Amino acid sequence: MSDALLSAEQLHLRDEARLFARTGVSRQLLLDMDAEKLHYPRQYIQNLAAQHLLGLRFPTQSGGRGLDWSYEVLALEEIGVLGASLACLYSLPSIVGEAIHIFGTSEQKEKYLLPMLAGRLTVAEALTEPRGGSDFFGATATVKHEGDVYLLNGQKRFIVGAEGADLFLVYARSNPDVSSHKAISAFLVERGDGVEVQHVYGLMGTRGGGTGRVYFRNVRVPVTNLIGEEHGAYEVFNQMMIPERMTSAAGALGLARAALEISARYANQRKAFGQKIREFEGVSFKIAESLTRLDAARALVHETARIIDAVGNSSYVRRRVSEAKKFATETAWAVVNDAMQVMGGIGYTNVYPIERLLRDARLMTIWTGTNEIMNLVIQHEYYKELLSTSPTARDVEADAQNSEAEGEKVYE
Ligand SMILES: Cc1cc2nc3c(=O)[nH]c(=O)nc-3n(C[C@H](O)[C@H](O)[C@H](O)COP(=O)(O)OP(=O)(O)OC[C@H]3O[C@@H](n4cnc5c(N)ncnc54)[C@H](O)[C@@H]3O)c2cc1C
Numbered sequence: 180m181s182d183a184l185l186s187a188e189q190l191h192l193r194d195e196a197r198l199f200a201r202t203g204v205s206r207q208l209l210l211d212m213d214a215e216k217l218h219y220p221r222q223y224i225q226n227l228a229a230q231h232l233l234g235l236r237f238p239t240q241s242g243g244r245g246l247d248w249s250y251e252v253l254a255l256e257e258i259g260v261l262g263a264s265l266a267c268l269y270s271l272p273s274i275v276g277e278a279i280h281i282f283g284t285s286e287q288k289e290k291y292l293l294p295m296l297a298g299r300l301t302v303a304e305a306l307t308e309p310r311g312g313s314d315f316f317g318a319t320a321t322v323k324h325e326g327d328v329y330l331l332n333g334q335k336r337f338i339v340g341a342e343g344a345d346l347f348l349v350y351a352r353s354n355p356d357v358s359s360h361k362a363i364s365a366f367l368v369e370r371g372d373g374v375e376v377q378h379v380y381g382l383m384g385t386r387g388g389g390t391g392r393v394y395f396r397n398v399r400v401p402v403t404n405l406i407g408e409e410h411g412a413y414e415v416f417n418q419m420m421i422p423e424r425m426t427s428a429a430g431a432l433g434l435a436r437a438a439l440e441i442s443a444r445y446a447n448q449r450k451a452f453g454q455k456i457r458e459f460e461g462v463s464f465k466i467a468e469s470l471t472r473l474d475a476a477r478a479l480v481h482e483t484a485r486i487i488d489a490v491g492n493s494s495y496v497r498r499r500v501s502e503a504k505k506f507a508t509e510t511a512w513a514v515v516n517d518a519m520q521v522m523g524g525i526g527y528t529n530v531y532p533i534e535r536l537l538r539d540a541r542l543m544t545i546w547t548g549t550n551e552i553m554n555l556v557i558q559h560e561y562y563k564e565l566l567s568t569s570p571t572a573r574d575v576e577a578d579a580q581n582s583e584a585e586g587e588k589v590y591e
Pocket residue numbers: 303304305306307308309310311312313314336337338339340382385390542545546547548549550551552555
């Protein structure tokens with residue numbers, strides 16, 4: 180977003196997050212996470228909390244700042260320059276916090292949201308199962324209501340924070356007898372008896388965030404830890420998709436911006452055939468393309484943020500959020516890929532961080548719902564809008580030379 184369109188308060192918040200990204204995270208932390216010497220940077224989350232940067236959208240009495248999405252996307256872009264792992268850990272309180280903020284009881288807010296935003300309680304979202312992440316409603320983890328607890332059994336995989344998080348937001352099938360949309364419940368599950376974690380995955384990128392597999396074996400979850408209605412996780416899921424996808428989208432902007440700047444600076448200094456490579460059209464047009472794509476992605480993300488702030492959740496918002504996630508993450512991938520091309524062989528080495536950013540960017544089109552799933556949502560919601568409203572704009576179809584030829588309009 181152009182500074183000219185931001186308020187003084189928004190610029191201030193953006194600069195706070197920018198300062199944190201610049202000075203609040205050591206180079207060594209990034210290197211250790213990428214080398215998997217570190218599996219979960221708890222101190223990083225505590226440092227963010229100390230700067231009051233977690234859960235910006237949540238009310239001050241819950242430990243947030245009472246801001247809206249137009250602010251949060253600014254902070255997310257700044258944190259995004261740190262790469263996907265730290266951006267994700269920054270986003271998790273926003274994602275899990277959304278469920279507690281919207282559906283939680285006052286006791287849950289007191290017990291979990293407040294310490295989460297103060298950096299004393301770290302969180303993970305446990306949605307994906309080995310059998311699949313796209314088909315959320317096919318969840319096979321189960322809970323059985325027994326007196327004042329739910330007995331939770333099952334497993335989740337690819338969970339960021341599996342190693343390290345204190346609290347998991349878990350979706351599980353609570354009613355085997357009805358259709359999936361009415362069969363799943365959401366729970367806050369503390370790490371404790373019956374919660375076991377395996378470090379299974381060697382990741383291409385996005386390392387050091389404690390991504391692993393979580394087993395739940397006869398975990399006794401207090402009934403007071405149910406989020407929303409019993410069997411009502413459909414609503415929770417629909418709401419949480421907003422922060423899940425918006426955090427991916429806005430974080431992707433920062434990552435792409437960082438890669439673009441590094442490559443543009445390089446092109447301004449590197450010489451070939453006796454001249455700066457930025458003077459070759461093949462190079463400078465890549466920079467121009469990347470910048471244009473990035474500005475378009477940022478515009479989409481910021482407009483979507485404002486729409487969410489204006490109307491809350493709706494089928495239209497779900498479409499726009501999915502568009503923002505898809506477009507911003509595909510932009511990040513294209514921009515980082517071109518940044519590597521601009522830099523030639525050195526871009527492929529660890530002398531520059533482009534190769535790490537590229538490895539990180541690759542995940543973004545896969546997680547928080549793959550971009551194929553984004554397409555599924557986008558077209559589905561669009562058709563709902565298109566077919567449920569009568570057109571108010573000009574009937575352009577009737578402007579064809581031979582539009583009266585009804586007999587030629589054969590649909591079956
Ligand atoms: C490093 C990492 C971190 C992650 N962090 C988390 C986390 O913290 N919490 C969490 O819950 N999950 C997390 N995930 C999981 C991630 O969200 C899923 O991997 C993703 O949603 C896809 O699910 P899947 O891997 O099971 O693939 P599948 O669902 O098996 O999909 C495989 C392919 O089929 C396509 N496909 C599936 N259904 C359709 C359809 N209807 N139409 C078109 N194409 C379709 C998909 O787009 C994809 O290309 C993480 C994943 C990774 C790799």
